[in-house]
Amino acid sequence: MSLPWFDNQFPLYLAPMAGVTDPIFRTLCKEAGADVMETEFVSAEGVLQAWQRNRRYVEFEQQHRPLGIQIFGSVPEHAAAAARIIVDAMQPDFLDINAGCPVPKVVGKNGGSSLLRDLPLLQRLAAAVVKELGNDCPVTTKIRLGWDAQNICAPEAVVRLQDAGVQAIAIHGRTRSQQYGGQADWGMIDHCARLVQIPVIGNGDISSPEDVQRARETTAVAGVMIGRAAMNAPWLFSRAKSYLQTGEIPPEPTAAQKLDFMLRHTRMAIESMHYGDELVTMRAMRARLLAYAKGIPGSKALRPTLARVSSLAELQEILNPLYS
């Protein structure tokens, strides 16, 4: 079973981001040219204990395909059983194991990047999920370089994961201790990509079409995964794709186009009821709107108001003066 989105292509992945890559945002990124996406992660234990309650984290629309559902866990049998429930219910295009998340809530349960401190366990867990899913769904894994600078283990991890039968590996080029600080180490990502036959997807600090092109030209990765830059500017996907295909970088959207985008995203989020009523949705949207607004002439003075916006009508009023 190989992953067809790598056939003669250099796919651009939208990175999984809890609280960000909800179904509406995925729709917008798909429109903007993202090739492959993943849901936010869901806990394997949560799936086993309360699938109906946890299902909302992994819901997706057909138009998001190819799409992976990401799980985290630390007990191989539980991860395998949770993967089976998810795959039977949702039929994703792949099931991704999170071995990179640094947050205490996940690491404290020995999941996420904690698995990088016990590579035999990571390998057993991946193998158990691969065995359970058989030909029903390919399995992939997302890792970091290691727990900290003294314990870089990605080179060993990728070989073990390949042996376990996973079909692709995304590598975020930082250690767990770095969290999101410092710079992603693309030299190490490249080194790991050359150690295995399965596709390796490079991740970390990709923020421009030139970054995407550089990864394709100068490293052995089979695709790239974009997180925070896509959160601020989803149009990066289409601009990067144009650059890869034609060598020309299309201009950034105009200020008016960005404002339209902010209103559209907000309207879609409210209509979807994904977060709840309009006020709850607006609270969830505030950080997103502030990120989109960066760089729009005149927006700086409006940031405090944007940070408190509580309805679509109010947002429209705030943004109106910026159109001129």
Ligand SMILES: Cc1cc2nc3c(=O)[nH]c(=O)nc-3n(C[C@H](O)[C@H](O)[C@H](O)COP(=O)(O)O)c2cc1C
């Ligand atoms: C708000 C936020 C939430 C994240 N949630 C997840 C997650 O659920 N699963 C995961 O594997 N990585 C998660 N990540 C990490 C990203 O997928 C990605 O690896 C990281 O942001 C580095 O890529 P970037 O430099 O392009 O942002 C998250 C990152 C951010 C900023």
